[in-house]
Amino acid sequence: MILGAGFAGLAAAQALAGARVAVTLIDVNNYHLFVPLLYQVATAALSPADIAEPIRHIVAASENIEVVLGEVSGVDPEAREVRLADGTAIPYDRLVVATGSTTSYFGHDAWADHAPSLKSIEEARAIRTRVLQGFELAERAADPAERDRLMTIVVVGGGPTGVEMAGSLAELARHALARDFRHIDPTTARVLLVEAGPRLLAAFPEDLAAYARRSLERLGVSILTNRAVETIDADGVVIGGERIPAATVVWGAGVRASPAAAWLRVATDRSGRIPVEPDLSVTGLPDIYALGDTALCRDERGEPLPGLAQVAQQQGTHLGQALRANLEQGRPMPPFRFRNRGNAAIVGRHAAVFDFGPRRHLRGSPAWLLWAAVHVVLLVDFSQRARVSLQWLWRYVTYRRGARLITAPPPRR
Amino acid sequence: MILGAGFAGLAAAQALAGARVAVTLIDVNNYHLFVPLLYQVATAALSPADIAEPIRHIVAASENIEVVLGEVSGVDPEAREVRLADGTAIPYDRLVVATGSTTSYFGHDAWADHAPSLKSIEEARAIRTRVLQGFELAERAADPAERDRLMTIVVVGGGPTGVEMAGSLAELARHALARDFRHIDPTTARVLLVEAGPRLLAAFPEDLAAYARRSLERLGVSILTNRAVETIDADGVVIGGERIPAATVVWGAGVRASPAAAWLRVATDRSGRIPVEPDLSVTGLPDIYALGDTALCRDERGEPLPGLAQVAQQQGTHLGQALRANLEQGRPMPPFRFRNRGNAAIVGRHAAVFDFGPRRHLRGSPAWLLWAAVHVVLLVDFSQRARVSLQWLWRYVTYRRGARLITAPPPRR
Numbered sequence: 083m084i085l086g087a088g089f090a091g092l093a094a095a096q097a098l099a100g101a102r103v104a105v106t107l108i109d110v111n112n113y114h115l116f117v118p119l120l121y122q123v124a125t126a127a128l129s130p131a132d133i134a135e136p137i138r139h140i141v142a143a144s145e146n147i148e149v150v151l152g153e154v155s156g157v158d159p160e161a162r163e164v165r166l167a168d169g170t171a172i173p174y175d176r177l178v179v180a181t182g183s184t185t186s187y188f189g190h191d192a193w194a195d196h197a198p199s200l201k202s203i204e205e206a207r208a209i210r211t212r213v214l215q216g217f218e219l220a221e222r223a224a225d226p227a228e229r230d231r232l233m234t235i236v237v238v239g240g241g242p243t244g245v246e247m248a249g250s251l252a253e254l255a256r257h258a259l260a261r262d263f264r265h266i267d268p269t270t271a272r273v274l275l276v277e278a279g280p281r282l283l284a285a286f287p288e289d290l291a292a293y294a295r296r297s298l299e300r301l302g303v304s305i306l307t308n309r310a311v312e313t314i315d316a317d318g319v320v321i322g323g324e325r326i327p328a329a330t331v332v333w334g335a336g337v338r339a340s341p342a343a344a345w346l347r348v349a350t351d352r353s354g355r356i357p358v359e360p361d362l363s364v365t366g367l368p369d370i371y372a373l374g375d376t377a378l379c380r381d382e383r384g385e386p387l388p389g390l391a392q393v394a395q396q397q398g399t400h401l402g403q404a405l406r407a408n409l410e411q412g413r414p415m416p417p418f419r420f421r422n423r424g425n426a427a428i429v430g431r432h433a434a435v436f437d438f439g440p441r442r443h444l445r446g447s448p449a450w451l452l453w454a455a456v457h458v459v460l461l462v463d464f465s466q467r468a469r470v471s472l473q474w475l476w477r478y479v480t481y482r483r484g485a486r487l488i489t490a491p492p493p494r495r
Numbered sequence: 496m497i498l499g500a501g502f503a504g505l506a507a508a509q510a511l512a513g514a515r516v517a518v519t520l521i522d523v524n525n526y527h528l529f530v531p532l533l534y535q536v537a538t539a540a541l542s543p544a545d546i547a548e549p550i551r552h553i554v555a556a557s558e559n560i561e562v563v564l565g566e567v568s569g570v571d572p573e574a575r576e577v578r579l580a581d582g583t584a585i586p587y588d589r590l591v592v593a594t595g596s597t598t599s600y601f602g603h604d605a606w607a608d609h610a611p612s613l614k615s616i617e618e619a620r621a622i623r624t625r626v627l628q629g630f631e632l633a634e635r636a637a638d639p640a641e642r643d644r645l646m647t648i649v650v651v652g653g654g655p656t657g658v659e660m661a662g663s664l665a666e667l668a669r670h671a672l673a674r675d676f677r678h679i680d681p682t683t684a685r686v687l688l689v690e691a692g693p694r695l696l697a698a699f700p701e702d703l704a705a706y707a708r709r710s711l712e713r714l715g716v717s718i719l720t721n722r723a724v725e726t727i728d729a730d731g732v733v734i735g736g737e738r739i740p741a742a743t744v745v746w747g748a749g750v751r752a753s754p755a756a757a758w759l760r761v762a763t764d765r766s767g768r769i770p771v772e773p774d775l776s777v778t779g780l781p782d783i784y785a786l787g788d789t790a791l792c793r794d795e796r797g798e799p800l801p802g803l804a805q806v807a808q809q810q811g812t813h814l815g816q817a818l819r820a821n822l823e824q825g826r827p828m829p830p831f832r833f834r835n836r837g838n839a840a841i842v843g844r845h846a847a848v849f850d851f852g853p854r855r856h857l858r859g860s861p862a863w864l865l866w867a868a869v870h871v872v873l874l875v876d877f878s879q880r881a882r883v884s885l886q887w888l889w890r891y892v893t894y895r896r897g898a899r900l901i902t903a904p905p906p907r908r
Binding site for chain 2: 111112113129130131132134136138139142143145148149150151152170203214218221222259261262263264486487488
């Protein structure tokens with residue numbers, strides 16, 4: 083049984099497709115979400131359906147895989163049962179926990195109301211609505227201070243999510259919306275990227291981070307490093323004692339593993355991740371495996387693997403194949419080894435950074451093209467591929483955004 | 496000033512583009528919605544962004560048109576002011592009322608909770624969620640009666656909306672979902688189309704209505720005519736004293752003009768429409784015009800024009816051109832004459848009916864192809880055109896649905 087149909091869980095299921103093993107794949111959503119492109123939904127470049135595919139559809143041809151739409155509420159390792167929120171219990175022989183991560187507001191849960199993160203379609207839609215509604219209200223605002231507040235967007239966190247979000251927002255304001263208003267000039271919108279650490283993209287080499295900073299600044303993004311956010315409320319943020327009025331605040335700072343560790347009653351690291359053995363089994367629970375953002379898995383040098391889609395996907399494929407060989411032929415479970423395929427962050431059109439390891443860096447247009455090609459290929463199935471390629475091509479030629487709809491409920495103030 | 500950016504209001508604004516007249520276009524949404532294709536969003540074939548385009552973007556090049564996102568709460572014809580819900584008042588010289596229609600539950604407002612209609616993106620998304628969630632819950636239901644209820648969909652109203660909805664739902668169950676479940680057979684889902692009158696498509700000639708009925712029955716739709724719905728609640732419907740348990744009920748039966756008549760304090764017909772003179776001015780209020788679903792406009796024989804997109808669009812273009820000639824050159828306002836371009840309803844793949852007037856009927860594949868071509872061309876701008884064509888082509892080849900996402904809140908029970 084596999085809990086979660088993200089990159090890790092889905093890859094594990096697909097590796098078990100057609101095996102002489104009954105697979106149950108449980109997820110709280112009916113779709114697999116391509117989270118790395120969620121920021122493009124939040125900035126009106128793509129529609130939710132462009133980056134989400136029904137899980138049932140993906141595994142429809144594999145008769146041995148059953149999909150269950152349900153919310154897991156607990157696991158009973160003694161009874162070998164998974165319990166769902168609706169009260170049903172589903173038995174398992176082997177359990178794969180791939181329930182991903184959730185947003186962490188570092189103890190300030192009240193911030194969640196004012197600063198959505200980029201974890202779900204609903205949040206992406208909420209951000210899109212706030213940003214677009216901000217410009218609409220600014221167009222009619224009589225008070226200059228209120229107009230400035232409505233046209234200010236603060237992105238918290240200078241990791242890849244924050245960098246991508248800030249770049250895409252700046253492009254939205256500078257190009258897609260540029261000519262559409264009569265009283266305001268959207269190109270004067272203020273996009274602020276706030277990072278508590280000394281520089282952007284801490285996981286990337288310094289030269290790439292410096293390039294990303296220059297590219298963002300060229301797009302008009304203001305970058306504040308070494309500054310932690312102290313307050314987030316309906317009026318904006320407080321940073322270093324200074325209040326910055328802002329209608330939209332996006333949270334890209336903290337993630338935390340899903341509550342799977344609590345279900346299994348195992349100890350975790352600071353981020354809530356479950357320590358796993360080299361074969362991805364949970365330490366002390368040999369028939370339970372943990373993958374992706376939920377797992378604390380170390381490489382050969384003892385460093386924890388980062389929470390990336392490629393790590394999750396490789397772990398899923400590895401574990402699926404290992405379980406198949408183990409269950410069908412009794413083979414032992416081999417250790418997992420991560421192969422770095424390159425770590426990317428995109429700043430905007432023609433501006434991306436790609437890190438393939440020491441001294442193998444790529445940036446600018448070549449990195450952007452490679453990023454685009456990789457992400458189109460990574461998308462789960464052909465239909466999505468065709469649609470996303472077409473939309474990108476179209477946007478690329480016209481600088482436009484096709485999904486500029488205000489459909490979520492308006493933001494609270 | 497134009498109230499409403501539907502087919503009528505937008506056409507009027509576009510006819511005034513570039514004129515020496517300041518145009519203010521007010522709508523409660525930031526997008527123009529292609530309502531005739533909304534049923535395709537409700538049945539997971541298209542994404543909301545495929546059939547909606549930001550109003551600002553459509554008129555961006557016309558410097559004389561200002562777009563205001565706002566909800567109209569009243570009109571003061573003496574002060575020549577439009578009042579918005581946020582308290583602001585906007586002055587006008589000439590007023591064009593094109594605020595469309597809303598759903599009428601014939602006095603049973605409580606039915607709205609259980610039977611969404613097809614008027615907005617939010618409703619289309621709610622229907623999509625109910626239908627897909629029904630299949631998901633059925634897959635896990637132990638009780639056969641409950642499983643049948645979850646797989647039963649009732650469509651109320653046998654007009655074009657009901658026919659299109661029923662046909663598209665049957666195709667969704669029979670083709671797109673057919674292989675995706677393990678415990679239920681989606682092709683056995685029951686789609687029921689209920690019409691209070693003696694036959695489907697009352698506005699169409701009898702031969703076309705009979706063809707539509709046969710085509711729907713071939714798709715597996717059960718059709719009940721001469722039966723009025725007596726109750727709609729969380730468990731289903733009561734028709735002719737018989738309770739039919741159903742998880743999804745779609746309302747396609749009644750529409751009512753927007754409350755514009757109350758703002759203007761004028762008498763209306765039974766459906767709330769405002770009577771207009773041949774030049775589309777509101778009787779007794781010469782500087783105010785009413786268009787589209789909000790207006791009661793009669794043809795040469797004294798018959799009221801139907802609530803169709805083509806009527807609205809022709810009226811908008813006519814009035815925009817007439818106002819332009821009147822304001823720029825002082826020409827008199829000419830009377831409006833409707834040209835019937837053909838009335839269509841689609842049942843499913845290769846099955847549509849087209850009525851061009853007495854003895855000029857088209858049906859089957861040719862009608863379907865014509866319908867598809869017309870609707871692609873009608874879509875507001877090129878970007879949408881390219882995307883919708885591509886999706887249709889893809890669906891046509893593969894029988895698939897790309898937007899099968901359960902994202903709205905789950906239905907209440």
